[in-house]
Each structure stands twice: as structure tokens, then as C-alpha cells.
Amino acid sequence: MRFLARRGIFYVLTAWAAITINFLIPRLMPGNPVEAQMAHHQGQLTFQETKALDVAFGIGLHQGFWSEYLQYWNNVVHLNFGLSFTYFPTPVSTVIAHSLPWTIILVGLSVIIAWVLGTILGIVAGWRRGSSWDLTLPAGAFFRGIPTFWIGLIAVSIFGVRLGWVPVSGGYSTNVVPSWTWAFIGSALHHSILPALTIILGSIAGNVLGMRNMMVSTLTEDFVLVGEAKGLPGHRVMFRYAARNAILPSVVGFALELGFVVSGALLVEQVYSYPGIGYVLFQAVGSEDYPLMQAIFLIITLAVLLANILADVVFVIIDPRTRQGAIT
């Protein structure tokens, strides 16, 4: 319980830090984004648009730092992020609400599949060390260095353009409307196969390498030797004795690398023009839509935090030491 309490405090601190960083960035950066926007549009901004910038940054209010900070918190709590420029005059929160589910389903599922597959491959590669399975090391090193989005580009040109097996862009066909019908779900699945495979291929190598090396270290422990000496079948020693202990750092690593993996996945959305939050983020960059950009940074950070909390709960379930207060 102490473990969970400590982690809880940490997550509250991180959420506070992310929101505060978001508040500070426009203030610390050289130049005033409101003025930059006005110069960019050559005074063509409507009153509403100026107001949107004020809400997003609280800059035009001239109320002093603390008052603006409180105002900003008030906006965040009410999910009031102002109006988006890219999709004017849609509120930023609506734009995010439409794109976030796509990302959570695509990226969430792909990352979990990559972790499960990678861990299993790592267990086998560690168990069969010294055999041809050691080729996973150079292969993993190669895949780790590949930019995930580049895998996507290659996959699009081979399977999308040359072979024409799968659609090259979008989240669903133009002839279906988003709804809970089989036609739509089928179309969405069809469109998400290639992006999902790309994310899996891009993030699996780290899991395999980490798990393989933990397995190899664990296999030198005495309790593995005891298991062998007792004459237990190989698979029992492999899974119950070695893998069960080697998997703990892998769960922690999963949580820690999530921020990096999600970053790579967002770029994949751009490659496939997938209607998720990454694609919207890059649209926002293109049109200098600061309110949308900053709100998306905040939402993605909070989503990754939530995933970390889930990983912690899993950790508590699989590691009894956390429940007895040995790990705090």
C-alpha cells in the first residue's frame, strides 16, 4: 500500500508539472505568440480569434502571474482550451474528443501486442542463448535504430501502393459514416492493419532485447539451478522459475519507455493520415495552431500517466514485495 501511495503522490506531482510546463512555455519563449499570430494574419484576426488566444495563454488578460495561473487551472479543470485555429471555430476540446479514441485504440492495442509478443520472444531467446536465437541481438539492434515512421513509409509503398492490399491513408473509407455498424468497424479495422503492424514492428525490438538480457541474467541464479536439479520439465523452469522473475523489470521498462513509444506512434499516424491525435497535432503545427498544440501535449501526457498507473497496478499484482512494503 505504501508503494501505491508513493506512486499516487508522484502522479499528482507529474500532472501538476505537465500542466505548469504547459502554462509556462508560451511565457518563457522569446516573442509573444498572440502578437506573432496577429502579425501572421496581418490584423485579419476576428475578435473571437483574439479571444481564443487569450483563453489559451491568458496572456492578453494582464492580470499578473498568479491570477493568470489560477485562471489557467480553472480552464484546464473545465477542459476549456479555447478555440482551434485549424478547425475554427470548433473548440479545442471537441477536436480532441473526436481524435483521441482513434489513437487510444490503435496505439494502445499495438503497444500491448508488441509488449506481449516481444516479451515471449525475449523469454525464448534468453532460454535458447548460445544458439541461433542469438541472432535476435543484431536483428533487434537494427530494428531499434530504425525510425518507426520510416517503417511505415516503406510499408505504405510496398503493401499500399505496389501491391494494393491495404488502403494507404485515412482511418476508414469515405463511403461509410462513423457509427457502430459492421460496415464501419470492418473498414476501420482494414485501415488500421498497416499502422498497427508498423507500430508493433517499431517498438518490439526494445522489448525483445530487454527481456532476453534479463532472462540470461536470471538463468544464472541458483534457484534456476535448483529447478533443473529437481528434474523439472524445461518449460516449467523456463516460465515458472526464470521468466516469472525476469519479467518484473520488463513491466517497469514498459511503463518508462511508453512516452518514447507513443512519440514514435504519433509519427506513424502522420504517415498514414490516420485521424488520431498525432495527425491533428501535426496539422496544428503546420497552421501554427498554438491552443490546439498545447492542449494535445497536455492530453497525451495525461494519457501516458494513466497508462503508467495501470502498469503500476499490474506490478503490484505480480510482485508480492510491493505489498509487503519491501519496495517503496
Added chain:
Amino acid sequence: MSDLLIDFTGDAVETDAPRRAMWLRSPKTVVGLSVFGAFVVIAIFGPLLAPYDPTATSGDVLAHPSAAHLLGTTSEGQDVLSQILVGARESMLVGIVAAVIGESLAIAVGITAGYLGGMADEALSTVTNIFLVIPVLPLEIVLSAYLVNSGWIAITLIISLTAWPWGARTLRAQTLSIRKRDYIDAAKVAGDRTWRIVLFEVLPNESAIIVTGFLFQILFAILVQTGLAFLGIGNVETWSWGSMLYFAQNSDAFLSGAWWWYVPPGLCVALVGMGLALTNLGIDEIINPKLRVYKNDKKHRRWIPFVRSQPVGDQFEGATP
């Protein structure tokens, strides 16, 4: 101990040889460093080797690889090979400079936290973990969106600002364990100042971790820079592998099947990354004997600790009948 003994016999040459060879003993490290070194050479001499001006356009549009253009041309008739050679410099420079800054930050934060302990450790570890959880790319995009057209230095600083937490975390853990060892107590009793203990007792014993952290940060920085440039963030007016992919994407090279344009830049990033990752795998095996696997030990591979702890040499030969 063995160093001392052999020194007394005056056989110093033989002790030096295996020591120097330790870094070269792992084929992974040798291959990895060679690949990485080759790209460092390209980054230094690339612009001199480039057969054409990478920006110069020509009528030879989207030409397949040929003798005149070894890697073909872009949609504006620019030579792809020249772009790769010239672009290597910015990609590698951003990677290495960002890693130097990032690893310095990691050393400062990680060792301070681990060595001081107490409240300082709590505070620094919390900051480290917060930066570890925040997704890097959205943060970098938000930061760089405010720094339009500010060149590679701004991008490098932004990348190093997000790259350090991993290294700081491992260094803190290692410092925590080193701090409790006897020789640190001995140095304290001898009256050494804290800065001297940290610089001469703690730091040298973490050199392997610092090197792997540094190499990992180069890989991280090159990947991030390529991703940002691919999105057109930062400066796409200078050549880098990322900006090549940006122009390829914007000219629909993927739809027109101009593979010679978009395959080489990504492959270069992947090869540099593989070189760095292989080197790190090799170093991991050097510093962690548990990870060493002996090739011809297939039959006994599950018994490695047992086999290795058996007496070596012939001191028992007389005892066996």
C-alpha cells in the same frame, strides 16, 4: 591483485595486452563501433566527397540509380547520394552534441542524487521521473513551434533537454550502490573532500555506464531529429536525413515508387542506430559477466554458472587417480 603479482615478475607487457583487448573482445562492440565510425568519417568528409551540389536542380527528374547518379535523383533532379553525404553532417552533429549535453546533465543529476541521498535525492529523482514520463515528441514539438527557423542549435538543445532522464536514472542507481562500498568509506576516513571522492572514486567506476548512456543518447537524438525534420519542424533548409524524408514525403515519392529517394536516408539512420545498439550490447556483456554466453557450450548451456565455477588449470591433476 593479479596485476600486482605480475608486475613484480616484471612481465608487464602481457598484462597490458588482454586489458586493452577487453573492449575489443566482443565482436558486437567491434562491428558496432566500426559501423558508427564509418558514419562519423562520412559526416566529416561527406561534403567533400559529394559528386554534386545537393541543392542544384537538373532536368534529370526522378532518375533511377545509374552511373551518373549512383542513388538516382529527386523530383527536382537533385542528386540523392550528394544529399545523403552532405546531410550526414547535420544528422550526426545534432546526435553527438545533444548526447554530450544530455549525458553531462545525466551525470550531474544522477550522481548528485545518488551520492547525497536524503531530500536532495528525493527531489532530483522526482524531477527525473517526471521528465521520463512526459512523452518527448509532443513536448519537443510544442517547444520548437515557438522557435521557428532557429537552426540546428535550438533543436539540439531541445533534444538534449528531453534526453537526459534515462541516463540520470541508471547513474543514480549505480551511485547508490557504490556509495556504500568500503573504498568510499576509506576515502572519507582519509579526509578526502566530497568533490574528490565523486570525481576520482565514484565517476571512474561508472565509466562503462556513462559510455553506454552516451551512445544510447546519440541514437535517441538522431531518431528524434529525423522525426522532427520529417515533420518539417526546425530547419529543413539545410540538408539532413530527416529533411530528405520530409521533401520525399511532400513530393509523394512513396506514391510514385521512387524508392531510391526515401530508402537511403532511413537506412542510414537505421545503420547508425544498429552500430550504437550493438556496441552497447557488447559493453553490457563486458560489464555484466552474467550476460556472457559461450558459443560452444550448447550442451551445457543451462549450467553455465556451474561450469565456470569449476577449478581451472591443473592444480588438481595430482589428486585425481
